[in-house]
Structure formats: structure tokens, C-alpha cells
Amino acid sequence: MQPEPHASYAAAFAPALLDPVSQVPGIVTGPRGKSAAKCYNVYRNNVTVSLIDALAAIYPAVQRLTGADFFRAMARFHIREAPPTSPLLFEYGRDFPGFIARYEHARSLPWLADVARIERAWLDAYHAADSMPLSPTALATVAPDRLTSLVFTVHPATRVVRSSFAAVTIFAANRGIETAGSIDASVPEDALITRPDADVVVQLLPPGGAMFLTCLISGCMLAEAAAAALDDSPSFDLATNIAGLFKAGAITSLTSGDAR
Known part of the structure; x- marks a missing residue:
């Protein structure tokens, strides 16, 4: 069975979204077949920013402890390592505490991952x-x-x-x-x-x-x-x-x- 056309397009479109150094997929084109690289990069940036904002909403104490700039840089690396698997944003970031525990630049804050685990448990309890x-x-x-x-x-x-x-x-x-x-x-x-x-x-x-x-x-x-x-x-x-x-x-x- 051949995949549905929209599924094939999505499979080609999505992988490069979270990697800023990846080439724009060739399947992405603008009107009359012109390059849509600029539009794709804008969309790519918006996706990353939205996911970072989602993590900031889930882990506000972690962001307060690290500062916004540090948090957003750390979150950006996490997003590249663990892209979303659910359309529900509140489900995103379950692996973030484990990522923090491994994150080299957070080693001076050894308790940070456990604070993140409490914040994740807080959200799960809420839902x-x-x-x-x-x-x-x-x-x-x-x-x-x-x-x-x-x-x-x-x-x-x-x-x-x-x-x-x-x-x-x-x-x-x-x-x-x-x-x-x-x-x-x-x-x-x-x-x-x-x-x-x-x-x-x-x-x-x-x-x-x-x-x-x-x-x-x-x-x-x-x-x-x-x-x-x-x-x-x-x-x-x-x-x-x-x-x-x-x-x-x-x-x-x-x-x-x-x-x-």
C-alpha cells in the first residue's frame, strides 16, 4: 500500500524543522516552483520558539533558577534531541528532567533535575x-x-x-x-x-x-x-x-x- 500523499509530504517536511543546520527539504516549494527556504526557516524558528515556550510554562521554577537565557538555550538543545511525539503540548517535555541531569552546563546545579521532576509531577497531577x-x-x-x-x-x-x-x-x-x-x-x-x-x-x-x-x-x-x-x-x-x-x-x- 502506498502512503497517503499528505503523509509522504509530512515525512519529508518535518525532520528538518528542529535542526537549524539541515537543508530545507526539496519538497518545499513556493508559487510556480520557486524556493520557499525563507518561509520554511521562519516556520522552523516559530516551531522551536513555541516548544521552548511550552517547556518554560511547564518548568517555571527551573527557568527562574537558571535565568531565561540559560533555560532557553538548554531547552533548544533538548528539543533537537527529543522532538514532540504528541500533538498535546502539555505532554511535551517528559524527558526534560533526565536531559537536565545529563546537561553538561547544569552540573553546578545538581538539584535542578529533581526540581524539574517535581514540576512535571505537578502538571501530571493537575491533569x-x-x-x-x-x-x-x-x-x-x-x-x-x-x-x-x-x-x-x-x-x-x-x-x-x-x-x-x-x-x-x-x-x-x-x-x-x-x-x-x-x-x-x-x-x-x-x-x-x-x-x-x-x-x-x-x-x-x-x-x-x-x-x-x-x-x-x-x-x-x-x-x-x-x-x-x-x-x-x-x-x-x-x-x-x-x-x-x-x-x-x-x-x-x-x-x-x-x-x-
Whole structure:
């Protein structure tokens, strides 16, 4: 089967769009077969600028931390490495945090990639499905001998980002969420990102909280998740972590895991 004419044209037209040194495709011509190189280059520039603007909208804290000129130069290199695969702009840039981690000129900011991961998780939480958070009083209806076998259903918007740096504090200070003085960037922090209502919530998880919540997301029973969290952090406190998850609106239902 021969490809559709418009598909063939698109296949020839698109590859050079994100590479400014590529030749204008020969298939691109103007009226009466004249060269359309100038028009193509204008279009090429507009595509790149639009993608850079999309990344800036997704990663405003990263841009604030690096400065606009540095960010746009870094984004331009990323765009050439990872062109869009979806027509939805909010889907673009999922690989940007990984690119930042490899980007030679960002090595002096080792926490920058983790801040970007939090920003990506923020956007994903914003677009996640709605679900009604469960009231913490629901725990009071569970018999004490059934608590350890509980399975927590986590809100669809909930994400966990772990960092060896103070990525949560740096994120909050550069998204206008909180003011911060001097930040010790070397302090490890883990983030809970969710959206119980209209607004996305980003907060610092207590010790062991990231492992605990990750296990709950994967379907572990309460006892299994708590054991994994204690292995991860001896200072893990079960009551504090459960209370924090309910307060953040990250839990939507409770079921028994005994039937598994």
C-alpha cells in the first residue's frame, strides 16, 4: 500500500524543522516552483520558539533558577534531541528532567533535575482524574485487628518524587509558594504531589514517607508498606505518615487485603 500523499509530504517536511543546520527539504516549494527556504526557516524558528515556550510554562521554577537565557538555550538543545511525539503540548517535555541531569552546563546545579521532576509531577497531577478524598474518620470504623491488612486506594493525582537534595524547598521557593532564606541544598527531601480539589498540593514527606506511599500506590497492605518504610528509614512514624496522607487528600478509599 502506498502512503497517503499528505503523509509522504509530512515525512519529508518535518525532520528538518528542529535542526537549524539541515537543508530545507526539496519538497518545499513556493508559487510556480520557486524556493520557499525563507518561509520554511521562519516556520522552523516559530516551531522551536513555541516548544521552548511550552517547556518554560511547564518548568517555571527551573527557568527562574537558571535565568531565561540559560533555560532557553538548554531547552533548544533538548528539543533537537527529543522532538514532540504528541500533538498535546502539555505532554511535551517528559524527558526534560533526565536531559537536565545529563546537561553538561547544569552540573553546578545538581538539584535542578529533581526540581524539574517535581514540576512535571505537578502538571501530571493537575491533569489527573478527579476523585473524592476519604475522610480520616473512616479509619475509626475499622476494627483494630483489621488495620494491618488494609489496602489504601491512593488518589489518581498522587505522585512521589525522591531527591538527594532539598528539591521540595527549592521548588517551593521558586514557584511563589513559600519564601525561604538560605537553603541547604544538600539535605535530602521527598515530595508528595497530589490534587484533592482544584489546586495541586506539593508537600514534604516525613522520613520513610516516600517508601510508605510508593508501597501503598503499588497496592501493598498497610503492614507491608510500614515494614518497607521502616527498612528505608528507622525514624519512620506510621501515625504521622497516615495523618499526613489524609490531610493532603491523598487517600480515596480503604479495602481489606485479606481476600488477596
